[in-house]
Amino acid sequence: DAGVTQSPTHLIKTRGQHVTLRCSPISGHKSVSWYQQVLGQGPQFIFQYYEKEERGRGNFPDRFSARQFPNYSSELNVNALLLGDSALYLCASSLRGFAEAFFGQGTRLTVV
């Protein structure tokens, strides 16, 4: 079975641009969460979606948005990119609360 897949694996954007990151959860998983991991730090929670509804939001500006589709895949959108948005963006899926979260390999975003 495929694990959590994220695309693209790497990308470089210019300040002020917009970016869309994609995540496909493990088959049967209905929960997807997004995390930002700045180099040398622990991941920070951005969004949680369960059954296509937003169920949690971390302390991130409104430039960050996300959605979950009927097939449970998800997109993370970031507008007006800043240099500080450069990070590894991780997607994780799980069956339900308190269950194991399975992480994808991440998307490495570099803003120049």
Next chain:
Amino acid sequence: GDSVTQMEGPVTLSEEAFLTINCTYTATGYPSLFWYVQYPGEGLQLLLKATKADDKGSNKGFEATYRKETTSFHLEKGSVQVSDSAVYFCALDRGDAGNKLTFGGGTRVLVKP
């Protein structure tokens, strides 16, 4: 709000040495506690977990016990190998509908032969 504090690294050990990484947390209610490991260039992998007080999680020789009285979840391994070199993250989860993890800052462990 919720928070997780873990000892800063790097921790450098010789092979077969004893490893302890301290982790304490602040959270309301009864979170589940986790240790994740991140090998170079890879995503996060669950190492072990505990869902209630006094539970002991264990995997691959690693152990951690959920201590509610001290709000701690220290990671231990009796004899480390070079292959254990990685970054270890302590985390808690109060998500009732999927994962909503709060991570510590990570501890880099380097095991030398």
